[in-house]
Amino acid sequence: MSEGAERPIGITLGDPAGVGPEIICKALADMEAAHRRQVLVIGSIPVLKAAAEITGTDLKFVEGRPGEVIEGTVAVDHIPVDGPVTFGRLDPRCGDAAFRFIASAVEHARAGRIGCIVTAPINKEALNRAGHHYDGHTGMLAALTGSRSSFMLLASERLSAVHVSTHVSLKKAIDRATPQRILETIRAGHKHLRRLGLAAPRIAVAGINPHCGENGLFGREDDEQVAPGVEMARGEGIDVTGPVSPDTVYHRAYHGAFDLVVAQYHDQGHIPMKLVAFDTTVNVSLGLPIDRTSVDHGTAFDIAGTGKASHINMHAAIAYARKLAAHPKPSPGA
Numbered sequence: 001m002s003e004g005a006e007r008p009i010g011i012t013l014g015d016p017a018g019v020g021p022e023i024i025c026k027a028l029a030d031m032e033a034a035h036r037r038q039v040l041v042i043g044s045i046p047v048l049k050a051a052a053e054i055t056g057t058d059l060k061f062v063e064g065r066p067g068e069v070i071e072g073t074v075a076v077d078h079i080p081v082d083g084p085v086t087f088g089r090l091d092p093r094c095g096d097a098a099f100r101f102i103a104s105a106v107e108h109a110r111a112g113r114i115g116c117i118v119t120a121p122i123n124k125e126a127l128n129r130a131g132h133h134y135d136g137h138t139g140m141l142a143a144l145t146g147s148r149s150s151f152m153l154l155a156s157e158r159l160s161a162v163h164v165s166t167h168v169s170l171k172k173a174i175d176r177a178t179p180q181r182i183l184e185t186i187r188a189g190h191k192h193l194r195r196l197g198l199a200a201p202r203i204a205v206a207g208i209n210p211h212c213g214e215n216g217l218f219g220r221e222d223d224e225q226v227a228p229g230v231e232m233a234r235g236e237g238i239d240v241t242g243p244v245s246p247d248t249v250y251h252r253a254y255h256g257a258f259d260l261v262v263a264q265y266h267d268q269g270h271i272p273m274k275l276v277a278f279d280t281t282v283n284v285s286l287g288l289p290i291d292r293t294s295v296d297h298g299t300a301f302d303i304a305g306t307g308k309a310s311h312i313n314m315h316a317a318i319a320y321a322r323k324l325a326a327h328p329k330p331s332p333g334a
């Protein structure tokens with residue numbers, strides 16, 4: 001690829017029975033032709049054709065690679081679903097197909113054929129019924145890339161949060177909030193923001209307990225687990241504050257005091273993000289050797305197949321992916 005050329009992105013179909021195929025079709029139809037030629041959709045062509053008909057989008061899908069298919073068509077890495085697809089119905093065969101779409105996308109990314117993966121939503125129950133026992137995309141991508149761990153970043157224009165843990169019980173989340181894990185989360189967020197051009201990211205680390213424990217009155221976790229992780233990050237020269245009371249930290253970040261909040265567990269990060277940027281929050285995986293963005297919503301089986309699903313979030317995920325593709329990952333250790 002010539003210097004300065006746009007690196008292609010790959011979009012996985014998600015669960016074929018969910019809204020993924022429809023929002024992909026809508027987003028592709030809205031894209032400029034030049035940008036659409038730099039997309040590889042990883043999924044089933046028959047499902048894509050059905051979604052294009054449902055959404056009334058005039059798209060033609062052909063097997064091929066980005067930039068190599070004929071004008072007016074969309075390149076697809078065709079991976080068939082093992083059986084007919086009924087939109088809106090939970091089906092282990094669709095869970096298995098969703099896994100195979102993602103595994104293929106990882107291969108493309110690791111081979112350098114695409115610069116970033118954009119994932120449409122999967123259904124965790126269908127995935128696990130198919131024998132793929134993961135808590136979602138984040139854990140699956142870590143396993144497929146041989147990574148020790150990864151971190152979920154939710155990014156929007158005015159507020160972003162990276163999570164110490166995600167799809168575990170609250171009890172387990174507190175146990176996982178070790179000083180080392182908190183340090184690694186801070187590092188991942190700091191490295192990501194610097195990659196995107198922020199010279200000195202300002203990071204706040206939310207506490208675990210109400211008012212960060214009030215000096216032990218409501219628990220010692222903030223003093224014994226969070227504060228040491230923050231101090232280690234400060235020792236590395238990172239501009240980080242914490243623990244900060246979780247009931248005020250997001251308000252402060254939203255109004256410009258911080259560039260990123262480290263959330264201790266799933267709901268502590270997801271609730272404020274979905275409150276202020278429900279349609280535009282992008283899910284980004286950090287700490288992997290490849291790049292991945294995603295919509296921040298589920299398969300919406302209740303409206304799948306109706307053409308009603310909004311593609312605003314898919315637009316945001318694609319835009320963020322193109323930004324990452326334009327800023328290649330630094331070499332390890334950089």
